[in-house]
Amino acid sequence: MSGLLALLDDVAGIAKIAAASVDDVMGQAAKAGAKAAGALIDDAAVTPKYLHGFEASRELPLVWRIAKGSIKNKLLYLLPVGLLLSNLAPWTITPLLMLGGGYLCFEGAEKIVHLFTHETHDADQPADMVQDPMHLEEEKAAGAIKTDFILSAEIMTIALAAIPESSLAMEAATLFVVAIGITVLVYGSVAVIVKADDIGMTMAESGRLAPTRALGRGIVKAMPGFLQGLMVVGTAAMLWVGGSIVIHGLESLGFGWPEHVIHDISYAAADAVNTAKGAVQWITKAAMDGVFGLALGLVLVPVATKLLVPAWRKLRG
Numbered sequence: 001m002s003g004l005l006a007l008l009d010d011v012a013g014i015a016k017i018a019a020a021s022v023d024d025v026m027g028q029a030a031k032a033g034a035k036a037a038g039a040l041i042d043d044a045a046v047t048p049k050y051l052h053g054f055e056a057s058r059e060l061p062l063v064w065r066i067a068k069g070s071i072k073n074k075l076l077y078l079l080p081v082g083l084l085l086s087n088l089a090p091w092t093i094t095p096l097l098m099l100g101g102g103y104l105c106f107e108g109a110e111k112i113v114h115l116f117t118h119e120t121h122d123a124d125q126p127a128d129m130v131q132d133p134m135h136l137e138e139e140k141a142a143g144a145i146k147t148d149f150i151l152s153a154e155i156m157t158i159a160l161a162a163i164p165e166s167s168l169a170m171e172a173a174t175l176f177v178v179a180i181g182i183t184v185l186v187y188g189s190v191a192v193i194v195k196a197d198d199i200g201m202t203m204a205e206s207g208r209l210a211p212t213r214a215l216g217r218g219i220v221k222a223m224p225g226f227l228q229g230l231m232v233v234g235t236a237a238m239l240w241v242g243g244s245i246v247i248h249g250l251e252s253l254g255f256g257w258p259e260h261v262i263h264d265i266s267y268a269a270a271d272a273v274n275t276a277k278g279a280v281q282w283i284t285k286a287a288m289d290g291v292f293g294l295a296l297g298l299v300l301v302p303v304a305t306k307l308l309v310p311a312w313r314k315l316r317g
Contacts (some may be wrong), residue, residue, distance in 0.1 A: 070152060105242035193226075200216045246296060264282065
């Protein structure tokens with residue numbers, strides 16, 4: 001009997017350790033996922049454009065197809081590469097983060113440039129939406145998964161950098177949870193967004209109660225503005241997160257004056273008010289990070305569009 005009790009005690013101890021490990025993984029995954037908020041919002045804002053022009057019956061299958069491609073990007077390619085770099089060449093993480101931050105700045109600035117120059121062309125969106133719907137669906141899915149790979153690389157790198165120093169197994173488990181959780185959150189949100197019009201229309205036409213029909217009409221009317229607002233929030237988040245990543249990376253590489261200047265100004269702004277000092281400090285720092293990100297992005301836009309993209313196309317023939 002004593003042997004059985006000892007065995008049960010050991011099992012209980014192992015269960016407690018396993019539960020603590022799960023809690024640690026979930027906690028680290030939540031913190032790491034929060035660090036990737038800017039790229040996460042951008043991912044949710046960018047994906048619906050790939051569904052434009054398709055029949056309603058093809059929207060959810062296309063979202064599911066892109067989501068599966070996103071999981072494949074994260075788990076089969078980015079997670080193993082991230083773990084190898086983190087454990088064999090950790091010095092590469094900061095430059096990779098800065099590269100991802102620079103890309104976020106470029107994306108945000110490019111959206112603003114297009115807004116003022118009225119450019120609407122997108123290389124991933126074929127101009128002809130009439131011919132061969134299946135071929136167009138293939139192109140759209142491929143373009144969305146390609147874009148997702150870039151955004152997922154940013155998300156996974158940011159998440160990896162946010163994980164405290166721990167074992168390889170803990171890092172792998174945390175990144176796995178981040179990959180699954182973020183994919184479900186992003187593409188679950190995208191599925192709701194792209195079907196909101198249909199849901200609202202059904203409520204407006206078939207609702208038994210007047211409030212239900214009114215809510216349905218409200219959803220249909222609100223969706224264009226909501227999508228526009230989502231793009232604005234996504235652009236601001238990209239510039240803020242991208243700028244802060246690059247600034248922090250510069251400090252890690254020994255160029256800390258931008259970080260110090262922003263820190264001093266944000267604290268001075270907080271000291272100038274009597275209430276909500278923490279909020280004022282955060283808003284000031286985020287705004288200055290965003291301005292830095294916009295300035296960097298405006299420099300990168302012509303570099304990318306006039307030099308890098310033509311060179312890459314020429315290389316690919």
